[in-house]
């Protein structure tokens with residue numbers, strides 16, 4: 074895979090879902106094209122922008138300007154930033170505001186923000202008047218390469234994350250790579266874990282390209298656009314094959330069974346961002362694969378080395394306060410993994426590796442070898 078040398082024009086990736094197919098538009102300053110693209114898609118449309126406080130500060134004006142230039146009437150709803158807004162209260166606030174803004178069946182809701190806003194606004198659109206279409210304008214790296222594509226929307230229950238939701242595909246995704254310039258470096262890194270994931274699970278050449286070009290991806294520019302487009306292509310292909318996760322889509326959960334347990338153990342707090350949990354989880358999945366003899370240890374080390382190189386945590390011991398609060402206990406982690414949506418009759422589903430670029434779904438993994446493996450890791 075060769076590195077692009079200069080900024081390209083817009084890249085468009087299609088998510089091929091028949092009459093619900095849509096485009097992911099990737100490129101610098103693409104936010105300016107939002108209004109024209111929406112007007113072309115749906116003449117006479119009205120819209121409400123759902124966003125969070127931080128994103129509003131940086132990007133609401135530009136979004137409104139783009140819509141205004143295309144003559145699209147727009148109101149906005151601003152929620153608090155952070156996972157707390159993906160709640161019943163957040164859903165009520167957004168839904169009531171959408172009704173008050175008189176958003177009707179033919180209108181479009183615009184989700185302007187990271188994964189929290191995308192999941193929340195998408196779900197509100199899914200249930201508003203039994204379904205109003207929506208547009209994703211992802212503003213975090215994680216949202217651009219993962220959460221804005223594929224149609225999973227929802228909120229958290231006090232009993233668990235993402236337990237309430239709906240499949241509701243957007244009609245358009247605009248990934249403006251320039252908006253990532255205001256994202257914190259730590260948030261950018263966390264999103265990068267999902268970028269690397271696409272290489273590890275299905276594309277060795279992309280992983281090797283990231284090993285060589287990660288500096289430029291972080292700096293911005295053509296390498297960043299290439300990384301985002303490649304990630305979106307990978308996700309779009311999997312979603313088109315398996316929209317409802319009855320098969321292949323589960324591959325996207327590489328690193329997530331371990332990762333979710335770690336996020337739960339740290340209370341879904343700022344101590345461990347989702348992508349950081351995925352980074353550690355991906356290394357654990359690789360090492361677990363090695364312990365089962367599926368890959369040589371050197372392959373697991375290669376995954377770890379790359380993630381550590383960009384500054385991501387890769388070991389359980391990298392989590393702040395890790396030893397103090399039961400995280401250091403294999404049984405506690407096993408109990409947290411048992412709450413995962415992917416558990417069936419006490420057996421766990423893991424995404425394991427046969428090579429970098431070749432992940433496989435291992436259903437019905439017995440808990441004992443996992444527990445032994447974790448005990449081992451915790452001793453290290």
Ligand SMILES: NC(=O)c1ccc[n+]([C@@H]2O[C@H](COP(=O)([O-])OP(=O)(O)OC[C@H]3O[C@@H](n4cnc5c(N)ncnc54)[C@H](O)[C@@H]3O)[C@@H](O)[C@H]2O)c1
Pocket residue numbers: 125126127128131154155156159186187188189190192212213214215216219220221222223224225226235252253254255256257260347
């Ligand atoms: N639907 C899916 O398929 C899917 C997939 C993965 C994750 N998710 C969900 O996504 C959420 C995580 O998404 P996230 O990491 O984007 O979190 P997030 O939406 O909370 O965004 C992270 C932080 O970055 C800020 N931010 C976002 N864009 C910014 C920008 N351009 N400039 C400055 N600040 C900016 C936000 O205000 C927030 O404080 C979780 O709730 C997770 O469950 C959903």
Ligand SMILES: [Zn+2]
Pocket residue numbers: 219267329347351
């Ligand atoms: Zn993820």
